Amino acid sequence: MFLKRCARKKNGKPHTYWQLVESYRTPRGPRHRVVAYLGEMDASERCGWGRLALHLDGKAAVQAQQLMLFDTIDTHDNDPVPQYVEVDLKGVRIERTQDFGDVFLALTLWRILGFDELFSKNLPAGREEVSWSLMACVLTIARFVEPDSELHVEDTWYHRTALGQMLAVAAGKVNAARLYRTLDTILPLKPDIETHLKQRVGELFSPDFDLLLYDVTSTYFEGQAKANPQAKRGYSRDHRGDCKQVCIGLVATQNGFPLAYEVFSGNRADVTTVEEMVEIMESKYGRARRLWVMDRGMVSEDNLQFLRNRGGFYLVGTPRGMLKRFEAYLLDSDWSEVQEGIEVKLVNSPTGQETFVLCRSADRREKEKAIHKRFSERIEVGLSKLDKELRRARKKRDRAVLERRIGRLLGKNSRAAGSFKIEVVEDKTCPAGLQLRWWRIEAWRQWSSLSEGCYLLRTNLNEQSPEKLWQTYMQLTDVEAVFRTGKSDLKIRPIWHQLEHRVQGHILFSFLAYALWKTLQIWMERSGLGRGVRTVIEEFARLKANDVVLKTSAGREIKLCCITQPDAAQRALLERMGLTIPERLGRPLWVRKPKNLTEM
DSSP states (O other), rough: OOEEEEEEEEEEEEEEEEEEEEEEEEEEEEEEEEEEEEOSSHHHHHSSSSSHHHHHHHHHHHHHHHHHHHHOOOOSSSOOOOOOEEEEEEEEEEEEEEEHHHHHHHHHHHHEEEHHHHHHHHHHHOOSSSSSHHHHHHHHHHHHHSOOHHHIIIIOOOOOHHHHHHHHHOOOOOOOOHHHHHHHHHHHGHHOOOHHHHHHHHHOOOOOTTTEEEEEEEEEEEETOOOOOOOOOOOOOOSOOOOOOEEEEEEEEOOOOOOEEEEEEETOOGGGGHHHEEEEEEEHHOOOOOOEEEOOGOOOOHHHHHHHHHHHEEEEEEEEGGGGGHHHTTTTTTOOEEEEEEEEEEEEEEEEEEEEEEEEHHHHHHHHHHHHHHHHHHHHHHHHHHHHHHHHHHSOOOOOHHHHHHHHHHHHGGGGGGGGGEEEEOOOSSSSSSEEEEEEOHHHHHHHHTTTTEEEEEEESSSHHHHHHHHHOOOOHHHHHHHHHHTTTTTSBBBOOSSSSHHHHHHHHHHHHHHHHHHHHHHHHHHTTOOOOHHHHHHTTTTTEEEEEEEETTSSSEEEEEEEEOOOHHHHHHHHHHHOOSSEEEEESSOOOOOOGGGG
């Protein structure tokens, strides 16, 4: 679901409001339908925000008050500005406009998660002019709002925002060298950050830590990364097999909030990371009878036995080849529908130690059927082309060359390669000396028709309904959403750093930025605003901080940093989220002293 801004006219007066819109599929393509019109909230909605929104309501008001107290203008004039003063209207001007709303939102999230307290505690102030805690805040907010390089933060982004005034850190103090050193300084705190985040998430969201989601992704490098021993070529989820990469294993809660991660070498197989990650989580939070939810790439008999020996539970996908063992059950009619187009069926193992869940999806069936049809047609066309070349040949053809061409053809269309039986036979009656024969395998077609859209889950949980097991397994999509957000919205890829510790620092700050992102997403859901985080960030980004200069009748000028007033749609968002935007940053200050006493 996502937010959609709408405008209409009523009695000749323009009105702006929000709709909560849901996307769904139809045979004619994707469509949108309105779930709710977001306007004024009634009393029941105000009580239904959830713990996070209520907590933020008070914290944000305190933060707004604090922001108004900062002396944001660099001046040597300590003469306070009186409450009332005569202003020359001809001398009113705006000198500078900076981004405010998006960094204000990010700073709010940073403080709500307690990162300011965490870093201040673990990084006591030294001789540095700007504390490492504030530099970590700058880097994380930059990654959250406008992810780019450290050079971009120094040259462009930080100057363009009001974050310097909000943190009381001058732009000249934020440079690339200092930001790189921040990566190095914060990296050793990774275990403390993960422990703090688990505690803070428990306070805000009360998640179930006995159910953990685990998955692995990869992100690639631009450059050779010769100084990084973890940079290896391997299976690329980004379809960049030409680049070196690292793999990232992520553990998340039931609602997709990231708890911990580990960086592995780029050629590390997913299945080999499970034992290491389980031991890491147990070393931090103790051994417990947790339920681990993982996809089929993590499954091996050794891993499952490892979890059983430690008293743990698992719910995993299985390799597609295992589905063949349950062919007879696919023909049964006693399936249960868990939602429209999804059916499940419980099957006990012969030993009674495990339970299998057969699942089939109508949408997935249509997709796989289209794939098989397309690949089969490509193979048929390719074989016909080879056969035509043999018939037209005027000299003898090399059998090995022909077989390699057939192999490449099947490799490019592997999903339907098993549907053909292909033979290359000698034929002395034709100049090529070879003849190509092929035919479709009926048994493959029948199995394909039966199994399309089906997949198999495996668990050692007892007394669980197939509907509940399927719904639990589907929560893995939240981890996949973490990876998608990290790569697209937070731009964790590609990695430009070449040193191992800099790469680790880059990934750590992407992890921190995603913690802010997920906090905002849950906050929005509990406020009835859907999950479209980027829409809310863009709306907040339209709120600017403006330096307004007023020329007074005394010949002196006053400077105020004023915040643009939210429009009707923005006010609706702010009210839903329980946020208060300050009217200005800092106190009004004199810009310059009078030239002589007669000007007073």
